[in-house]
Amino acid sequence: xxxxxxxxxxxxxxxxxxxxxxxxxxxxxxxxxxxxxxxxxxxxxxxxxxxxxxxxxxxxxxxxxxxxxxxxxxxxxxxxxxxxxxxxxxxxxxxxxxxxxxxxxxxxxxxxxxxxxxxxxxxxxxxxxxxxxxxxxxxxxxxxxxxxxxxxxxxxxxxxxxxxxxxx
Numbered sequence: 001x002x003x004x005x006x007x008x009x010x011x012x013x014x015x016x017x018x019x020x021x022x023x024x025x026x027x028x029x030x031x032x033x034x035x036x037x038x039x040x041x042x043x044x045x046x047x048x049x050x051x052x053x054x055x056x057x058x059x060x061x062x063x064x065x066x067x068x069x070x071x072x073x074x075x076x077x078x079x080x081x082x083x084x085x086x087x088x089x090x091x092x093x094x095x096x097x098x099x100x101x102x103x104x105x106x107x108x109x110x111x112x113x114x115x116x117x118x119x120x121x122x123x124x125x126x127x128x129x130x131x132x133x134x135x136x137x138x139x140x141x142x143x144x145x146x147x148x149x150x151x152x153x154x155x156x157x158x159x160x161x162x163x164x165x166x167x168x
Contacts, residue, residue: 106131
């Protein structure tokens with residue numbers, strides 16, 4: 001009887017151990033699956049982190065390009081403003097070619113202010129259209145509107161020579 005109770009007790013212990021081992025094996029399989037899933041997630045997150053770093057570097061590079069572009073635009077804007085001022089200044093200095101003064105409106109030379117007469121004739125500057133005496137308009141200069149040198153006043157002659165000297 002004692003041995004039978006011992007056998008029953010041992011069989012019960014074996015049964016408990018078997019159930020316990022089966023649960024451990026099931027838990028081990030579950031843990032292995034969890035570890036595999038975590039490794040996949042970790043690899044995915046490493047790739048996302050690498051992609052993020054590449055995007056951050058691209059973003060920094062693009063920000064730098066935008067900054068350089070903005071500086072270039074600012075410089076071009078300043079140059080444009082300066083050029084516009086030069087054009088405006090030049091327009092103020094030179095009247096529109098072809099807009100000749102009327103002979104009847106000029107009684108004196110615009111430079112020396114001597115009065116016109118039969119001996120001191122009126123001459124139109126072919127650049128600015130103003131009326132001058134012979135002494136103040138005896139220069140000849142090639143103009144864009146003409147193939148041959150034309151009469152220009154002393155003032156226009158100085159301005160045109162200055163412009164020509166600045167040309168490359």
